[in-house]
Amino acid sequence: MKRTDDTPADPVERARLLRRVHSAVLSGQRAPQAPRPVVFESWRRSLAASVDPERWEPPVVFGSDRLAEVRAAHPLAACVPLLRRTLLDAADGTTHIMIVTDADGNILWREGHPNVCRAADRVHLAEGTTWSESSIGTNAMGTTLATGRAVQIHSAEHLVRRYHSWTCAASPVHDPETGRILGAIDLSGPLHTMHPALPALVSAAATLVESTLRDWMARRDDRLRERHRDVLRSLRGEPGALLSSSGRVIAAEPGDLGLPERVELDRPDGALLLGGREALIEPLDDGYLLRAPRQATAVTAPEPPARRAPTLRLRFLTSRPVAELRGREVSLSPRRAELLAVLALRPDGVNAEQLALALHGEQGNPVTVRAEIHRLRTQLGHDVVHTKPYRLAADVDADFLDLRAALRAGRLDAALELHRGALLPSSEAPAVRDEREDLITGLRGAVLAARDPELLWRLADGPAGSDDIEVHEVLLTLLATHDWRRPTITARLKRLLHDPS
Known part of the structure; x- marks a missing residue:
């Protein structure tokens, strides 16, 4: 084989050579030149992950409906304007696109030349797709995340043939708080746009972002010390x-x-x-x-009594979900409310795969769930949300759990009092949706079976039965002839029968 430093400088000539190398190596034949070690090792990892070089579609993990929420929660969100100025605005007219991923290789941002963006769309190099090595093989973003080093991948150094007309350079970004990789910064474009300065430019941008994050962390430290x-x-x-x-x-x-x-x-x-x-x-x-309090017991003495767990109150049967921890209201996004609901419903704990299934169904990604749990633990405290398995270590006081208990005990008066609304009505998380339907169905069935006009009136007058034809029909048969509620129920039933929607 030729030595790797004999690689042609011209990007098009280099691409032709790399295609011959790619074909020879993958077919087990003698190659005209050995692949670069970083490329060869990436090919080996990718093939071990069962990536097919002829398969070219990366998986989609975030739809457009979730992308904004995922972006807003990512630590690099505040740095995107800085990257835009560094990698795009400073090189106006560049035929590249800037890409920012999370630590799992999911593309969260993609901006740049409109023509290159359209070409990227045709090969699914788009926001919401996953570009880890195990998903789509060797590429700059996936390989830089796998190695923790800046990487350039040119033409047929990509394992999947579909991307042989592309060149890209990427660098990882580390969290100064934890040392973990937050994501990757990448510049990608047509292979003829390759420039020797591309990797240095991306590495400089990553260094700038890390420096900015470090400055922000220092300021947070100062505020924490002052507070x-x-x-x-x-x-x-x-x-x-x-x-x-x-x-x-x-x-x-x-x-x-x-x-x-x-x-x-x-x-x-x-x-x-x-x-x-x-x-x-x-x-x-x-x-x-x-x-370490003075009254703390010596190491060899009996263990002191366990500290009382904090109380976490969840009011999720209302128009706006509310959580209180240690007597203070906690601001909740819809996703974190769903997380807390699922964890409250699974007191014995769940693993990442089970939680992903409960929140996102068959398309759930355990890696995404781990990131969501990490953010929830940062907000509530590591003493409130435990790992291995994921569970709530607080004393949970949840209205939807109280409603379930009241129904099981046959306390219908208490159940009707608790059911002020559906459980997180806008949530489509499978576990939340199932619990919401079970609570409504259970309450409705129990009250209908009791055939008590007072309970039926409260059901018909509340959110669970206001549009329920059967509830109104049964109640009408049970009300006395001169009961003041008969005209109201009759009018409602007439409206429901003529306009059931």
Whole structure:
């Protein structure tokens, strides 16, 4: 084979050589040149994942209805304008597109030259699709996420033949808070647009984003220290530390506690040894306080009583779902409300696959669910949402659980009082939808079976029975001749029969 440094400089000539290399290697023949090691290793990983070089459609994981929500929740969302200025505005007229993915290779943003965007649409290089190596084979975005290094993939270095007319360069972006990869930044375009500076430009953009994220993290740390500066002082000599939401130590008193850079938050009952004593991890609004009280028992002594779990109240049978934690209302997006509903319905816990099925059905992606759980834990606290399995560690007080219990106990008066509305009526999550229908069906069936006019009136006058013809018909047969409600029920029934919609 020829040495790899004999590769032609002209991108079109190089593409011709790479196509011969691609065909030879995949057919087991002698190649005119060895693939670059990063490409060969990527081909091997991709083929091991059963990627077919003749298959060219990446899977779609986010529809247009979910894309805005997923984007808004991603840590790189605030950096997209910066990337636009760096990679697109500064090179007006470039024949490339800028792509930003999440850590799983899902394309969240794609912007750039209109003609290139149209060409990308034809090969499904589009927002909402997955470009991990295991999904679509060797490509700059997937390979940079797999290796954690900046990568350029040109022409037939792509495993899937459909993309041999494309060139791309990508670089990973790391979270300064956790060190984990947040996603990839990529420039892609027709192979004739290849330029030697392309990888350097993308790497510089990734470095700029990481630097920006680091600056923002430092500012958050400063605000957290300022907001809770009196907390450490109030310990009055007890060893303690202020932690970020991920457990990173940002302040300690005294300063030489010998703590690691990051404290593992997922510990039984928050237990941790600090200065030879058992420490406590206590949640703050935007972080945690780690402290070792003087009255803490020595390591060899019997374990102290477990701390009382926080109370999480969920009011999801209303027009607007409300959650309260430790007496304070928590702002909920529709997706997080669904997450809490499913976790409340599964008190023994679920794994990522089960949670993905409950939230998204057969198309659910466990990787996406893990990211959603991570954001929920950051908001509520690691002591409220546990992992392995995913479950709520708080004392849950949920109106929909109370309604279910009332129905099972035959307490129909209490059930009608609780059912002020359907459970998250706009949710299409399979587990939520099933529970919503079960509650309405159960309430309706129990009240009809009781044949009590007072209960039937309350059902007909509420959200579960206001448009139910059978409920009104049965109630009409049970009401006394001179009951003041008969004319009302008769009028409603007439409207329902003439306009059942």
